[in-house]
Amino acid sequence: MNRESRERPAGAFLVPERKARIDEVVANRTRTLTVVIEAFCDPQNVNAVLRTCEAYGVQEIHVVEGPMKPYERNRKISQNSDKWLDVRRWRSTAECLDFLRREGFFVYATQLSKGATPLEELSFRNKVALVFGNESRGVSDEVLRMADVRYAIPMRGFVQSLNVSVAAAVSLARAVERRIVERGRHGDLAPGEAAALRQRFYVLAVKQRARIAKAALVEARRRR
Amino acid sequence: MNRESRERPAGAFLVPERKARIDEVVANRTRTLTVVIEAFCDPQNVNAVLRTCEAYGVQEIHVVEGPMKPYERNRKISQNSDKWLDVRRWRSTAECLDFLRREGFFVYATQLSKGATPLEELSFRNKVALVFGNESRGVSDEVLRMADVRYAIPMRGFVQSLNVSVAAAVSLARAVERRIVERGRHGDLAPGEAAALRQRFYVLAVKQRARIAKAALVEARRRR
Numbered sequence: 020m021n022r023e024s025r026e027r028p029a030g031a032f033l034v035p036e037r038k039a040r041i042d043e044v045v046a047n048r049t050r051t052l053t054v055v056i057e058a059f060c061d062p063q064n065v066n067a068v069l070r071t072c073e074a075y076g077v078q079e080i081h082v083v084e085g086p087m088k089p090y091e092r093n094r095k096i097s098q099n100s101d102k103w104l105d106v107r108r109w110r111s112t113a114e115c116l117d118f119l120r121r122e123g124f125f126v127y128a129t130q131l132s133k134g135a136t137p138l139e140e141l142s143f144r145n146k147v148a149l150v151f152g153n154e155s156r157g158v159s160d161e162v163l164r165m166a167d168v169r170y171a172i173p174m175r176g177f178v179q180s181l182n183v184s185v186a187a188a189v190s191l192a193r194a195v196e197r198r199i200v201e202r203g204r205h206g207d208l209a210p211g212e213a214a215a216l217r218q219r220f221y222v223l224a225v226k227q228r229a230r231i232a233k234a235a236l237v238e239a240r241r242r243r
Numbered sequence: 244m245n246r247e248s249r250e251r252p253a254g255a256f257l258v259p260e261r262k263a264r265i266d267e268v269v270a271n272r273t274r275t276l277t278v279v280i281e282a283f284c285d286p287q288n289v290n291a292v293l294r295t296c297e298a299y300g301v302q303e304i305h306v307v308e309g310p311m312k313p314y315e316r317n318r319k320i321s322q323n324s325d326k327w328l329d330v331r332r333w334r335s336t337a338e339c340l341d342f343l344r345r346e347g348f349f350v351y352a353t354q355l356s357k358g359a360t361p362l363e364e365l366s367f368r369n370k371v372a373l374v375f376g377n378e379s380r381g382v383s384d385e386v387l388r389m390a391d392v393r394y395a396i397p398m399r400g401f402v403q404s405l406n407v408s409v410a411a412a413v414s415l416a417r418a419v420e421r422r423i424v425e426r427g428r429h430g431d432l433a434p435g436e437a438a439a440l441r442q443r444f445y446v447l448a449v450k451q452r453a454r455i456a457k458a459a460l461v462e463a464r465r466r467r
Contacts (some may be wrong), residue, residue: 040401044357044399044400044401047399047400048399067406067409070402070405070406071405071406071409072402073400073402073462074398074399074400074402075399075400076399076400084285103400104402139420142432172416175268175271175298175299175300175430176268176271176297176298176299176300176327177264177268177297177327177430178294178298180296180448181294181295181298181412182291182294182295182408184406185291185295185407185408185409188405188409188412189412189413189416190397192413192416192417193416195399196363205399206399
């Protein structure tokens with residue numbers, strides 16, 4: 020590789036289809052809808068929620084560490100999705116929610132008990148942070164106190180709750196639908212933000228291609 | 244228990260709140276929307292989908308056994324939900340889909356590849372069976388050939404697919420919403436069917452209460 024090519028932007032090293040795919044994903048990304056994962060017991064559930072967030076274009080996710088073992092990457096469950104996301108870790112719920120409120124987010128917390136607003140009635144006109152709590156206890160009392168809205172996914176059977184990654188997906192599907200109606204679109208990065216994210220994704224994709232090419236070369240040599 | 248009380252319907256042995264809860268669940272049950280689970284690799288995913296179906300009032304579920312180990316009950320993951328469901332097992336996809344078509348169901352299969360109808364455009368005016376396929380390969384070619392509609396959940400990120408229980412939940416949430424618009428309601432058992440299901444659930448609830456009472460007695464004796 021000569022000096023000139025080394026200075027070309029990473030996008031130039033990608034086939035047009037891959038580049039177009041990245042551009043499409045960035046156009047569907049948002050930082051005005053976010054998800055807070057509070058004190059999960061099972062790190063696999065964190066990975067499952069990250070995969071769902073990535074699929075719905077939510078770029079930034081907040082993880083409040085619980086009393087259990089900290090979340091670790093699990094490539095199989097997250098489907099490597101966290102590499103395309105901004106995951107912020109917090110040691111306390113209050114710190115995380117204070118930050119989000121300063122950033123202008125309305126906090127919508129899932130509530131298992133009665134008296135919550137049904138998901139169908141929520142507005143997504145403003146910036147919203149959806150908070151999902153511990154698998155057995157739900158969100159903490161602190162979240163319930165600080166939340167602007169306590170909502171629930173209507174349940175029609177004997178089962179009292181959905182799996183947390185299922186609850187996140189059903190909530191995000193609804194949020195995207197409402198955002199398109201109430202805000203006109205879901206993906207809404209500012210031009211500068213979008214350009215920066217495209218560059219970052221191009222670099223990640225080039226690295227990924229290099230890794231795949233290297234692995235193929237090693238495999239070919241092994242078979243010779 | 245004397246002869247007279249043995250002949251009283253099971254509902255008479257339940258507290259009014261429990262009985263009212265069962266009646267409410269039965270009112271939300273349907274057999275005109277169903278789910279087919281085809282050849283899953285991971286039996287845990289079958290249990291996760293059953294839990295989701297129960298939460299959305301889908302009474303009958305069809306499981307086509309795959310080449311892997313057969314599905315076994317997992318109480319933790321299913322949250323015991325299968326006890327309130329009718330799970331029918333099939334050895335082949337063709338048998339299962341033939342049965343459903345004879346029963347008047349339209350078959351909607353999830354398709355991972357391009358060219359599928361977006362979930363948002365599906366109609367749920369008629370009886371519908373939603374088919375979910377193997378975790379990595381998706382539904383079989385046989386299902387794609389026999390399906391009336393091939394649909395996909397719109398994906399906005401790099402991740403190519405959702406976890407299968409997440410996909411089922413997002414599809415069912417949409418189906419319930421559309422059924423209420425297009426058919427006027429979701430729960431729709433005929434009066435006779437509803438009465439039979441209420442009786443069955445009363446009996447299950449009485450047995451459950453008896454088990455809980457017995458376990459508490461054993462525990463109390465142990466502690467004495």
